Amino acid sequence: MELTVAEENYLKAIYHLSDAGKKSVSTNDLAAEMKNKPASVSDMLRRLGEKEVIEYRKYYGLQITEAGKRLALQTIRKHRLWEVFLVEKLNFAWDEVHEVAEQLEHIHSPLLIQRLDAYLNFPKFDPHGDPIPDEFGDVRSRPRVELAEMEINQTGQIVAVKDSSAAFLRYLDKVGAYIGARIKILDKVEFDGSLEILVDQKKNLFMSKEVAGNILVLQS
Amino acid sequence: MELTVAEENYLKAIYHLSDAGKKSVSTNDLAAEMKNKPASVSDMLRRLGEKEVIEYRKYYGLQITEAGKRLALQTIRKHRLWEVFLVEKLNFAWDEVHEVAEQLEHIHSPLLIQRLDAYLNFPKFDPHGDPIPDEFGDVRSRPRVELAEMEINQTGQIVAVKDSSAAFLRYLDKVGAYIGARIKILDKVEFDGSLEILVDQKKNLFMSKEVAGNILVLQS
DNA sequence: ATTTTTATTTAGCTTTATCTAAATTAATTT
DNA sequence: AAATTAATTTAGATAAAGCTAAATAAAAAT
Numbered sequence: 001m002e003l004t005v006a007e008e009n010y011l012k013a014i015y016h017l018s019d020a021g022k023k024s025v026s027t028n029d030l031a032a033e034m035k036n037k038p039a040s041v042s043d044m045l046r047r048l049g050e051k052e053v054i055e056y057r058k059y060y061g062l063q064i065t066e067a068g069k070r071l072a073l074q075t076i077r078k079h080r081l082w083e084v085f086l087v088e089k090l091n092f093a094w095d096e097v098h099e100v101a102e103q104l105e106h107i108h109s110p111l112l113i114q115r116l117d118a119y120l121n122f123p124k125f126d127p128h129g130d131p132i133p134d135e136f137g138d139v140r141s142r143p144r145v146e147l148a149e150m151e152i153n154q155t156g157q158i159v160a161v162k163d164s165s166a167a168f169l170r171y172l173d174k175v176g177a178y179i180g181a182r183i184k185i186l187d188k189v190e191f192d193g194s195l196e197i198l199v200d201q202k203k204n205l206f207m208s209k210e211v212a213g214n215i216l217v218l219q220s
Numbered sequence: 221m222e223l224t225v226a227e228e229n230y231l232k233a234i235y236h237l238s239d240a241g242k243k244s245v246s247t248n249d250l251a252a253e254m255k256n257k258p259a260s261v262s263d264m265l266r267r268l269g270e271k272e273v274i275e276y277r278k279y280y281g282l283q284i285t286e287a288g289k290r291l292a293l294q295t296i297r298k299h300r301l302w303e304v305f306l307v308e309k310l311n312f313a314w315d316e317v318h319e320v321a322e323q324l325e326h327i328h329s330p331l332l333i334q335r336l337d338a339y340l341n342f343p344k345f346d347p348h349g350d351p352i353p354d355e356f357g358d359v360r361s362r363p364r365v366e367l368a369e370m371e372i373n374q375t376g377q378i379v380a381v382k383d384s385s386a387a388f389l390r391y392l393d394k395v396g397a398y399i400g401a402r403i404k405i406l407d408k409v410e411f412d413g414s415l416e417i418l419v420d421q422k423k424n425l426f427m428s429k430e431v432a433g434n435i436l437v438l439q440s
Numbered sequence: 441a442t443t444t445t446t447a448t449t450t451a452g453c454t455t456t457a458t459c460t461a462a463a464t465t466a467a468t469t470t
Numbered sequence: 471a472a473a474t475t476a477a478t479t480t481a482g483a484t485a486a487a488g489c490t491a492a493a494t495a496a497a498a499a500t
Contacts, residue, residue, distance in 0.1 A: 006457060027478055040458055042479050047456090059465055059478065090335040100329045107327075109320045115310040226487060247448055260488055262449050267486085279448065279495060 001051055005106045008075050010034065010044050011053055014064055015072035024061040073137035079105035080126035080133075081116055087127040088120065094127040095169035128169075129160025129179045129216065145219060147183070148193060148212035155184045156217040163214040175205055177215065221271055225326045228295050230254065230264050231273055234284055235292035244281040293357035299325040300346035300353075301336050307347045308340065314347040315389035348389075349380025349399045349436065365439060367403070368413060368432035375404045376437040383434040395425055397435065 003011065013033045017025045027045070031038040042058075049056035053068030064072065082104040086092040092100075114135070117123075124140055125131055133139045144159055158181045161172070172178065176199055186204065187196040193209030223231065233253045237245045247265070251258040262278075269276035273288030284292065302324040306312040312320075334355070337343075344360055345351055353359045364379055378401045381388070392398065396419055406424065407416040413429030 004456070028476095036457090037459065038478065039460075039480085043457080046479095086332075090332070090339055092331075092335070096331070100327070100332050103327045103329070104324075107320070107323045109323070111312075111316070112306075112310070112320050115312070119310055224486070248446095256487090257489065258448065259450085259490080263487080266449095 003051070003053070003071060006044070007048060007051070007053075008071070008106060010041075010048060011064075011068055011072045012075050012079075014048075014054060014062070015069065015076070018064055024063075026061070070137050073133040073139070075105050077133045077135070077137075078107070078113055080130060081113065081120065081123070083126045083128070084120050084123045084132075085116060093169075093173070095164075095166035095173070097127065098164055098166075125160075127179070128164050129158075142218055144216040146213050147195070147197075147207075147215040147217050148209050150185050150188075150195075150217065150219070152185050152188055154219065155182070156219040157182050158215055159218045160216040161214055162216060168211075168214060171211070172215075175207075176200075176203055177205065177207075183217065222328075223271070223273070223291060226264070227268060227271070227273075228291070228326060230261075230268060231284075231288055231292045232295050232299075234268075234274065234282070235289065235296070238284055244283075246281070290357050293353040293359070295325050297353045297355070297357075298327070298333055300350060301333060301340065301343070303346045303348070304340050304343045304352075305336060313389075313393070315384075315386035315393070317347065318384055318386075345380075347399070348384050349378075362438055364436040366433050367415070367417075367427075367435040367437050368429050370405050370408075370415075370437065370439070372405050372408050374439060375402070376439040377402050378435055379438045380436040381434055382436065388431075388434060391431070392435075395427075396420075396423055397425065397427075403437065 010030070013030060014025055017029060017033060027038050027041050030045075031041045034041065045054065045056050045062060046058075048054045048068075049062070052065060053071060054062045054064050056062045079101045082101040083097045086097045086100060087094055117135075123132055131139045131141050142159060145156075146162075147158075150156070158177060158179055160179065161168070177183075181199050182201070184198040185195060186198050189195075193212070195207050195209075195212050197205050197207060199205050230250070233250060234245055237249055237253060247258050247261050250265075251261045254261065265274065265276050265282060266278075268274045268288075269282075272285060273291060274282045274284050276282045299321045302321040303317045306317045306320060307314055337355075343352055351359045351361050362379060365376075366382075367378075370376070378397060378399050380399065381392070397403075401419050402421070404418040405415060406418050409415075413432070415427050415429075415432050417425050417427060419425050
């Protein structure tokens with residue numbers, strides 16, 4: 001019971017939306033995420049239900065099954081391993097990898113992924129700081145908070161970003177807010193939630209609440 | 221005017237069959253090659269004709285256009301670069317690469333291929349000895365003859381194989397007839413065309429005409 | 441020069457994945 | 471509780487890529 005590329009993409013989106021706290025993933029949410037019409041989504045949900053990767057009761061909503069979760073995590077694993085490859089081996093910038101990884105994640109070959117993983121030295125996180133599931137789908141996630149939630153004088157290290165769009169990542173590159181950077185909150189403006197932070201003990205950086213809300217920090 | 225995956229595969233097959241001397245590629249030949257029915261091939265030829273990658277006059281045959289040749293060579297370039305990657309970097313055996321490369325060749329990203337090429341050090345030949353077209357589609361091919369055509373006492377170096385099936389390649393591995401091996405014809409049996417050859421100045425090897433017909437040699 | 445055989449194409453069906461428009465169900469408002 | 475609005479599903483179309491069966495064209499044989 002193999003999934004098609006479209007099915008894999010839907011399942012991945014369902015997994016991400018479920019994971020992001022959304023109690024019940026709605027047809028409209030999925031349509032927005034997939035940039036398709038709700039009618040098309042309904043149809044796909046029926047098919048995914050038949051393949052038993054989700055449990056679907058029409059008009060009521062859906063839940064991803066254990067089998068579905070396993071498949072979604074496999075796809076996510078492949079996506080993130082390829083992103084590491086592109087950045088570490090082929091010198092892609094972290095804002096250039098997404099679309100290519102989006103294609104590479106659908107290549108079917110257990111051997112390929114096994115070998116790629118070994119070649120990359122079994123990385124645990126991708127270039128955006130997201131954890132790479134192991135071959136059994138287990139994820140080692142780190143406790144992390146949004147930079148926007150931190151208070152004055154707190155310190156930590158940037159470990160991930162929530163938005164992987166090229167525009168956002170290029171902005172972070174420009175201001176030096178890369179993954180691994182050590183940061184300290186110097187000031188926080190009540191009015192708009194904007195922050196002044198110290199990066200790597202040397203650079204002062206002003207940042208809007210929107211930006212800070214998309215940066216995840218491991219507190220120290 | 222992008223090609224679909226199926227169209228890319230047909231075009232590649234057309235290119236290979238045209239290249240292999242076949243003056244005019246027939247619907248039946250293509251059907252056999254693609255493991256599809258002739259009726260399906262007819263339909264595809266019509267579409268490829270509309271996209272102007274072949275010139276197609278029904279009942280008369282087809283000819284690949286310049287645009288078609290360029291696209292086919294791009295796909296072949298990608299396939300062969302990925303094969304090099306799999307063997308050199310991921311330690312695939314040369315008989316394990318084909319199916320995976322068959323999938324990887326359809327990933328669209330000029331940057332990816334450019335970087336991969338550089339990462340592999342601009343290889344000129346794939347693991348089976350086939351030349352890798354450059355980004356303009358130019359092929360540096362070497363003059364080469366079938367081992368089966370050589371005469372007693374002639375010498376040369378194995379540079380390619382015509383059959384890339386896992387069974388054949390594993391056999392070659394076993395007998396030590398790898399690409400790059402220096403060989404000399406010690407004896408040739410008139411009756412069945414079988415050969416006795418010396419490999420790398422040390423190993424004597426008996427080989428049927430069928431096998432020798434699938435090994436290509438650069439004479440010296 | 442017919443006839444027969446072979447090769448090729450057309451017609452019509454299937455599945456996947458999308459769409460639009462219409463219908464239906466659920467949720468919200470009055 | 472009825473009416474309105476929003477969300478969702480169904481129905482019917484389309485395009486891609488395959489199939490089978492029937493039709494047609496070209497090639498070979500008598």
